[in-house]
Amino acid sequence: MTRRKFDPGLYLVTDRTLAGRRSVEEVVRDSVRGGVSMVQLREKGLDTREFVALARRLKTEFPDLPLIINDRVDVARVAGADGVHVGQRDMAWADARAVLGPDAIIGLSVETIEQAAEAEASDCDYYGVSPIFPTPTKTDVETSWGLDGLRALRRRSQKPLVAIGGIDASNAAAVLAAGADGLAVVSAICAAAEPEAAARALRSIVDNVRRSRP
Secondary structure, X not given: OOOOOOOOOEEEEOOHHHOOOOOHXXXXXXXXXXXXXXXXXXXXOOOHHHHHHHHHHHHHHOOOOXXXXXXXXXXXXXXXXXXXXXXXXXXXXXXXXXXXXXXXXXXXXXXXXXXXXXXXXXXXXXXXXXXXXXXXXXXXOOOOOHHHHHHHHHHXXXXXXXXXXXOOOOXXXXXXXXXXXXXXXXXXXXXXXXXXXXXXXXXXXXXXXXXXXX
């Protein structure tokens, strides 16, 4: 693996349970056409062989798209993914770095200012700021950041901030204005009737906000 520059502007997190009759590959394919710039495979219901096979298929089809694996450092390594995203109860980021090497993209979920401060000196590549708003796809946390919390974190952190949790076209611009470098979305694309159109709408918001920044 070679660590690469990555654009977290529109970051798809997959969930096959929300995709209905569509396959994960179909959702990814449609969302990439719509402007998704990174993909995280978060497929907790798959067994290891299926997970590896899916990751390999996506990496083969989209060799230039940064592919991140949720939690499973072993899957990321054997599938040749670009990196891994770990949470506060997953493998420690330093151990993930030791396994995947210096070139992997390592993302870390942070749920509090204290967690972010503790990791600020680390070489993880971005924070997944989770959740910004309450969401049914993230039920194992007690509080949400909200826009004020995101602003406070932006003032304290030099890391790229990828916001996730309850984000859709109605609040995406506000989240970016509060300091997020990118938007990670699950249901706003995976559960959309037309994932490509949903991704295109969100990508337009990201691009418009970026153009308006000094």
